[in-house]
Amino acid sequence: DVKVTQSSRYLVKRTGEKVFLECVQDMDHENMFWYRQDPGLGLRLIYFSYDVKMKEKGDIPEGYSVSREKKERFSLILESASTNQTSMYLCASSLLAGANYGYTFGSGTRLTVV
Amino acid sequence: DQQVKQNSPSLSVQEGRISILNCDYTNSMFDYFLWYKKYPAEGPTFLISISSIKDKNEDGRFTVFLNKSAKHLSLHIVPSQPGDSAVYFCAASVSRLGGSQGNLIFGKGTKLSVKP
Numbered sequence: 001d002v003k004v005t006q007s008s009r010y011l012v013k014r015t016g017e018k019v020f021l022e023c024v025q026d027m028d029h030e031n032m033f034w035y036r037q038d039p040g041l042g043l044r045l046i047y048f049s050y051d052v053k054m055k056e057k058g059d060i061p062e063g064y065s066v067s068r069e070k071k072e073r074f075s076l077i078l079e080s081a082s083t084n085q086t087s088m089y090l091c092a093s094s095l096l097a098g099a100n101y102g103y104t105f106g107s108g109t110r111l112t113v114v
Numbered sequence: 115d116q117q118v119k120q121n122s123p124s125l126s127v128q129e130g131r132i133s134i135l136n137c138d139y140t141n142s143m144f145d146y147f148l149w150y151k152k153y154p155a156e157g158p159t160f161l162i163s164i165s166s167i168k169d170k171n172e173d174g175r176f177t178v179f180l181n182k183s184a185k186h187l188s189l190h191i192v193p194s195q196p197g198d199s200a201v202y203f204c205a206a207s208v209s210r211l212g213g214s215q216g217n218l219i220f221g222k223g224t225k226l227s228v229k230p
Contacts, residue, residue, distance in 0.1 A: 004157070033217075040123070042222030043158075043203065090157050094215075101207065101215040102148050105157030 003027070004106040006091050012112045019078040021109050023091030030096040032074035033103065034058075034066065036087040043090065049074055050096070081113045117141045118206050120221035127228050133191040135224050137204030140185065144206040146215065149178060149189050152201045152223070161202070162189070194228045201225045 007022035025032065033048040035058075045058030047066040055066050063085060067075045074093075078085055088110050092103040119138045127133045135149075145166040150158035164171040164178045164187070171178050177190045191198055204221040 009155075037152075040222070043220045045217070048217065088155075092157075096214045101146060102160050102163060103150075103158075103218060105150075105159070107157050108155065110155065 004091055004093050004104050006089075006106040006109050008109050009107065010110050010112075012114060013078075013081050015082060015113055017078075017081045017113075019081050019111065019113075021076040021078075021089055021091075021111070023074045023076070023093075023106055024072050025074075025093040025104070026072065027093070027104075028071065029093035029104075030071075031094045032068065033092040033094075034064075034074065034076045035090045035092065036060070037090055037108075038087050046076065078111075081111075083113050085111065086113045087111060115140070116221075117144075118204055118219045118221040120202075120204055120224050122224050123222070124225040124227070127194045127226065129196055129228055129230050130193045133189075133194040133198065133226055133228065135189040135191075135202050135204075135226065137187045137189075137221055138185060139187075139206050141206070141208070141219075142185065143208045144219075145209050146207045147178070147180060147187050148205045148207075148218065149176075150203040150205060150220075151198075152203065158203055191226075194226075196228050196230050199226055199228045 004025045034046040035043045049068045065077045091106040094103045148163040149161040152158040180187045201223045203223045205218040208216040
């Protein structure tokens with residue numbers, strides 16, 4: 001089974017801090033994604049990547065950046081954390097194609113910015 | 115504009131009865147549909163999928179129905195169990211030239227509560 005591991009389950013950070021959220025997958029998936037989930041708003045795509053050193057903006061990239069130096073690792077960076085970035089952050093990975101295409105999600109990181 | 119819509123934010127069902135979760139889409143190019151289930155403080159997990167060449171796919175208590183002409187799909191859970199209480203997300207994607215699959219587009223989710 002594919003495993004997507006997010007480094008932290010819960011984080012509390014101060015406003016203005018630089019925050020790193022790490023995600024690692026172990027099945028050689030090409031695609032990796034970062035989402036945030038908020039009540040009533042569903043899953044909103046922040047950034048995604050199809051390959052190493054590649055990144056594409058999703059629907060809500062403002063205030064975030066990403067890094068993909070290795071195929072298995074995709075990092076989300078909050079350049080200067082703000083209280084409106086308090087959310088559940090979900091990382092996912094997938095193959096580029098396949099008969100059973102779908103995403104495998106990590107367990108999520110609940111980030112609170114105070 | 116939302117391409118995948120789940121118009122019911124919540125649904126409450128009695129244990130043992132049928133749960134029906136609905137999803138509508140606007141993009142006629144979507145050709146692959148999935149349902150994910152999410153418990154609080156966990157990531158979504160894949161539940162069931164259906165290709166546009168089919169109109170029904172069944173897996174145990176879970177059945178997904180696809181009505182392409184109405185651009186509508188539904189997830190039926192029979193019988194519903196308290197452990198099914200979760201948020202359910204509908205998702206859709208488009209096949210690309212060359213065989214790759216486009217990004218999944220998610221609905222906003224429906225919170226299902228199954229009461230004992």
